[in-house]
Amino acid sequence: MERIYRYRMTTTSGGNLSIREPDGSTWITPARVDKGSLTRSDIVLVAPDNRSSGPHPPSSEFPFHQAIYRARPDIQAIVHAHPVALVAFSICRKVPNTRIFHQAYFMGGKVGFAPYALPGSEELGKNIAAQFASGCDSVVLENHGVVVGGSSLSHAFQRFEALEFASKTLIKAQHLGAIRFLNEQELGIAGERRVSNNVMTPNVPSHLELECRKQLIDFIKRGCRQRLLISTEGSYSARISDDSFLITPSQQDREHLRVDDLVLVEGGAHEQGKTPSRASELHRQLYARYPEIHSIVFAHPVNATAFSITDSEFDARTIPESYLFLREVPRIPYGTQYGVKSIDASGVASSPITMGDFISPKNPAGIVENDGVVVMGTSILDAFDRLEVFESTAEAIINARSIGEVCSMPDVVISELRRAFRMD
Numbered sequence: 001m002e003r004i005y006r007y008r009m010t011t012t013s014g015g016n017l018s019i020r021e022p023d024g025s026t027w028i029t030p031a032r033v034d035k036g037s038l039t040r041s042d043i044v045l046v047a048p049d050n051r052s053s054g055p056h057p058p059s060s061e062f063p064f065h066q067a068i069y070r071a072r073p074d075i076q077a078i079v080h081a082h083p084v085a086l087v088a089f090s091i092c093r094k095v096p097n098t099r100i101f102h103q104a105y106f107m108g109g110k111v112g113f114a115p116y117a118l119p120g121s122e123e124l125g126k127n128i129a130a131q132f133a134s135g136c137d138s139v140v141l142e143n144h145g146v147v148v149g150g151s152s153l154s155h156a157f158q159r160f161e162a163l164e165f166a167s168k169t170l171i172k173a174q175h176l177g178a179i180r181f182l183n184e185q186e187l188g189i190a191g192e193r194r195v196s197n198n199v200m201t202p203n204v205p206s207h208l209e210l211e212c213r214k215q216l217i218d219f220i221k222r223g224c225r226q227r228l229l230i231s232t233e234g235s236y237s238a239r240i241s242d243d244s245f246l247i248t249p250s251q252q253d254r255e256h257l258r259v260d261d262l263v264l265v266e267g268g269a270h271e272q273g274k275t276p277s278r279a280s281e282l283h284r285q286l287y288a289r290y291p292e293i294h295s296i297v298f299a300h301p302v303n304a305t306a307f308s309i310t311d312s313e314f315d316a317r318t319i320p321e322s323y324l325f326l327r328e329v330p331r332i333p334y335g336t337q338y339g340v341k342s343i344d345a346s347g348v349a350s351s352p353i354t355m356g357d358f359i360s361p362k363n364p365a366g367i368v369e370n371d372g373v374v375v376m377g378t379s380i381l382d383a384f385d386r387l388e389v390f391e392s393t394a395e396a397i398i399n400a401r402s403i404g405e406v407c408s409m410p411d412v413v414i415s416e417l418r419r420a421f422r423m424d
């Protein structure tokens, strides 16, 4: 709850969480306690006979939590909150279409819509439980918010985060143009990416490796705090030598990562007992191709990602800082991240296109269609800095479009910048 509050996904009074115990009792957040400063001892235990113990009464929304658990034996934890983007859908009486991202589509599960009923009422519980009973894992509540279930609290949270992120991206993208939704075939290819089985036992880590581990963890946490990275998606790596680098592990919560969780990849083999991010092979190819690159990040900052789900061009010629950090930002076709062959109009598949065909040390940032962004740098800080500029620029462009016409810096200004900063 502390995290949901910190991410600005609920207010101090809104939202509640619960976990079901195997014996049928439920842990739930208390009613009327500041959500920004809850402690473990504030959480209420409600026994199967509805008697509660703890210093506070249970959340007034306990009835719907109970109704969902009755309807779905597989659900072990529930997140309910009023996050702004999903509330926007709820007050328009719409459900977000998650076919914009592979992650949101598969992680979010089927999304339902429950008609309005008085908060805390048995009727609201009935309306929501009916949606869960029909196979929905997330339900938008009319003029209220959202309820998400999962096999554990962290699973429910990840689902909740993925759904709110998709909703935010859809809203931002409305300012940019028509939205590209993924078809069945496109959704299917994403599942084919596998991590290689080549493992190795690492030597005693060098000072450089230890330092890289520490720095990378610091920047990953900073990226989560700044909402440039989401909890389990994206990947961040740092080069150690010609043929070795450190990378985030697959599917682990970025906010709780420790230095030992980072995975060393050397000569295409990874540390035994750990699973590197599924994008590990992409990182390896980019490091092999560009010796001057020392850090790479695939991330999902919401404004820049909004460009990825429309065909709107991202023009970094907004202010000098943007152009100096980002230069020409290419659009990378969907499928490139999975090493899929490009198919021309006559249906002939050509050799696989790779990320390195689009980005380079001269144009170090790209937009990956229906996915997010990729940024390279000469150091961990350099890549992070660039990612931050990328997101700020994207947000400024989206905001500018609601004020007036976006004016790019003319060629003469760009030439002057290129000369002054020796960019050629």
Ligand SMILES: [Zn+2]
Pocket: 014, 015, 061, 080, 081, 082, 119, 144, 145
């Ligand atoms: Zn509520």
